[in-house]
Amino acid sequence: MEGKLVGVHKIKVKLADGSEATYYYAWRGKGAPRIYAKPGTKAFTQEFVRLTRDRPTHVASGTIASLVEEFRSTAKYKSLAPNTRKDYERMFGIIKAKFDTFPISAIEARGSRKVFLEWRDTMKDAPRSADMHLGLLARIFAWAKDNETILRNPLERVEHLHEGTRRDSVWTMEQINTVLTKAVPHLRKVACIALWTMQRQADLLTMPTLVFDGKRVSIKQGKTGARVWITAAPDILPILQEAKESRRQRVLVNSLGQNWTSSGFKSSWRKEMKRLGIEGVTFHDLRGTAITYAYAHLDRSHEEKIQLIAEISGHSREDAETIIRRHYLAGQEIIDAISRGTK
Known part of the structure; x- marks a missing residue:
């Protein structure tokens, strides 16, 4: 138990009779109180919490x-x-x-x-x-x-060490079809709604059934705070209607009919992708995939395509071009391949 408590300081001391003993302290340094309870017990944790709860913390001003x-x-x-x-x-x-x-x-x-x-x-x-x-x-x-606490930010325009991007990690049609036809129902539904709404995993898993009015879905994005209205495509209408008729709290639930947890979903998704033999792409890549396929197939000008995608994905008009191009929209070669039906 003590190994899970951040800050516990353990030392070994030699006693007067020559034997060794291990002492535990609530933190390292002068004045740290000793924990007398037996390590690994509930009492040990309770004593640690009691000793550290009111420990004074000093933050020097002007730092x-x-x-x-x-x-x-x-x-x-x-x-x-x-x-x-x-x-x-x-x-x-x-x-x-x-x-x-x-x-x-x-x-x-x-x-x-x-x-x-x-x-x-x-x-x-x-x-x-x-x-x-x-x-x-x-x-x-x-x-x-x-707020004028400092007059110069020394970290403006810093180049990143990490140059990798997943914007070209686009699901193939074969992979998409595999998930939508062979995945277990509770995961297939998540993938389907992800592809048709272009939303993030967290927003999908916590989507309340109340946001569906029978025709459209209203989603408030947790990361940006933006609210987007999406007309429900025929492919996801049955999922939304079933959730509404069942009077569930959330649209998407796990195999037990319970609300998803983030860790539970990630574990289930990873195991299912292994079972289906899908490699090289992630759940997050579904968002970029949906955006890329939409861009490749929309019969509009570039500006109109970006604007339509931005309205669904929740990006502002000002940020749409930069964010969608940099983080989600695949390179031109992939877009051309999708347009030809070879991706």
Whole structure:
């Protein structure tokens, strides 16, 4: 049990009779209280919680740590999706561990950019993670600059270490047909609605049955807060109608008729893809696949195609071209292949 408690400090000491004993403390450092309960027991956990609950935490003002705390208290941060905040909290801990007492005044100083980039490069073995940590720090600095806490953001226009993209990871028609005809029903329904609505996994799994009015689906996206109205395609109408007639809380449920959990869905999806022999693409790639196929088959101008896709996917008019092109829409060769019916 104690291994799951972050911060528990374990030391071995030699007693007067020559034997060894292991002592546990609620944290490392001078003044840390000892935990007397037996390790691995419920009492041990309860004592740890009691000792650490009121432990004073000091954040020096005028430091990056204080900026982090101020940023965490903003309405914009609190409005982020729970999963996003969970990821940010983990990264905040790493940022504070490195720059806890780094003065705000030094952020603006010449040479600070090099300091932050060198820190990012210590994580270069996991380039995407390194970019995410630096990106969060850059976001904090951008917020601080916007409210004039700092006058210069040293992390503007930083090139990413991670250059990979999944925008060309498009499902083939054979793979799509396999899922839509051979997957177990509760997963087939999720895939079908994903393809026809272009929505993210989290928004699909938590979609309330009430959002279906008989003809259209209204979805408020958890990540962006945008609300989109989508006319229900014939392929998903039976799924929506069945959920409404069953008076379920959510449209999509697992094999037991219960609401999906994120981890439960990921596990079930992974096992089903292995059973079906589908490799090289992810559930998230269904969104890019739907966007790419729509673009390839819509008989409209480029601008009209992008606008129509943006209205469904929830991107703003201003961001539509950049975001859809960069993150979702496959390269021209794949689009041409789909148009010819060879993808």
